[in-house]
Amino acid sequence: MSDMSPRERVRAALDHREPDRIPFDLGGSRVTGIHLQAYARLRAALGLPVGEGRVGDITQQLAEIEPDVLDALGCDVRAVGPRAGSTYRREMHEEGEYHTFIDEWGVGRRMLRAGGLYYDSYAPPLGGEVEEAAIEAYPWPDASDPARRAGMADEARRYALEEQRAVHVGSICGGLSEGLFKLRGFEDGYMDLAAEPVRARRLMERILEVKLAYWSSVLPQLAGLVDVVGEADDLGGQDRTLFSPATYRALVKPLHRELFAFLHAHTDAKVFFHTCGSVRELIPDLIEIGVDILNPVQVSAAGMDTAALKREFGRDLVFWGGGVDTQRVLGSGRPEEVRAEVRRRVGDLAPGGGFVFAAVHNIQPNVPPENVLAMRSALREIERTA
Numbered sequence: 001m002s003d004m005s006p007r008e009r010v011r012a013a014l015d016h017r018e019p020d021r022i023p024f025d026l027g028g029s030r031v032t033g034i035h036l037q038a039y040a041r042l043r044a045a046l047g048l049p050v051g052e053g054r055v056g057d058i059t060q061q062l063a064e065i066e067p068d069v070l071d072a073l074g075c076d077v078r079a080v081g082p083r084a085g086s087t088y089r090r091e092m093h094e095e096g097e098y099h100t101f102i103d104e105w106g107v108g109r110r111m112l113r114a115g116g117l118y119y120d121s122y123a124p125p126l127g128g129e130v131e132e133a134a135i136e137a138y139p140w141p142d143a144s145d146p147a148r149r150a151g152m153a154d155e156a157r158r159y160a161l162e163e164q165r166a167v168h169v170g171s172i173c174g175g176l177s178e179g180l181f182k183l184r185g186f187e188d189g190y191m192d193l194a195a196e197p198v199r200a201r202r203l204m205e206r207i208l209e210v211k212l213a214y215w216s217s218v219l220p221q222l223a224g225l226v227d228v229v230g231e232a233d234d235l236g237g238q239d240r241t242l243f244s245p246a247t248y249r250a251l252v253k254p255l256h257r258e259l260f261a262f263l264h265a266h267t268d269a270k271v272f273f274h275t276c277g278s279v280r281e282l283i284p285d286l287i288e289i290g291v292d293i294l295n296p297v298q299v300s301a302a303g304m305d306t307a308a309l310k311r312e313f314g315r316d317l318v319f320w321g322g323g324v325d326t327q328r329v330l331g332s333g334r335p336e337e338v339r340a341e342v343r344r345r346v347g348d349l350a351p352g353g354g355f356v357f358a359a360v361h362n363i364q365p366n367v368p369p370e371n372v373l374a375m376r377s378a379l380r381e382i383e384r385t386a
Helices: 006-014 036-045 067-073 132-137 152-162 176-184 186-195 197-222 245-266 280-288 306-313 326-330 335-349 369-385
Strands: 055-057 077-080 093-095 098-102 108-112 120-122 166-169 228-232 270-274 293-295 318-320
Touching: 006 166, 036 067, 036 369, 077 152, 132 197, 152 166, 152 197, 166 197, 176 186, 176 197, 176 245, 186 197, 186 245, 197 228, 197 245, 228 245, 245 270, 245 280, 280 306, 306 318, 306 335, 326 335, 326 369, 335 369
Parallel strands: 077 166, 166 228, 228 270, 270 293, 293 318
Antiparallel strands: 093 098, 098 108, 108 120
16 A cells, blocks of 8 residues: 555545545635635744745635645645636625625625735625516526636546646535525525525525536536545534524535535545534435535534544545644644644554545634644655554
């Protein structure tokens, strides 16, 4: 098993085999990245030049991780994602205390000009009283626009064949229920789930149609080059699901089933599903409908104990994440606490394969570089003693 390439290493883990070492991901997706502020400090700590830094995800303010950092940290995964449509132009504005723009879905985004960290959604374009005709007539993104996939295959080919790293291809947007809340607003979205399920279902169906058109367009271009296809839908809060499991099963699960079935029918890549929070109760549902990989494995949420998750679901799921508690340890703990946390989580999740190490979600701006380096060095120490 020695001298695996990064791609071989990840594939072994995805096949529930123990690779030569535990695969490591930082920046291999838009949910395993690092905030621009933390990234600049990490580059300085690594002794690398610190410039402006390229933005990989404007909404989350994630850095595009450069090859020197990928090599210094031994990252095994690269991200490939869709481009904007040919008719969309992001126009940045300053409105009062905010930087603002309208995204490609018509959703307002704003970030505080002083001390802002992310662009939050606001001004839902389908909020308030809305008829079905307005949903049908809404200017949905054209997912099959050739501009959307321009350069994706070349990028994936370089990562997979030249760099020999695993390739994670991201979706055109976030989740179906997330999209409901962004387009309708949280209040109206939750009211729809409870009192207007037909409207909620139709709006999520339209988002699904966009997703399926996107995957239909890009997957043929990526045959043999992609190892993981990424989808998401945040279903969990700190101590429970964001809406009832019964509502999930009635309204959202059938659409997820259709999405994951489509992916499995059109690619050999594994289906990666990102859902934050306390989702233990929904994991059997996710396995049933075709999820291969669960991320971020939010270990600080109720019911998300890593030893129990591995014991109960480790035969069916790959855990991608869960490597260190970002909520209570990575940002505010001491380096020795970070190392102890890494040893605990790796001990729970790595045996038998089926584990790709990543922090729980993106590394936030409050995380000091010494803690990122402690996380990485702890994993290397485990590998040397294994």
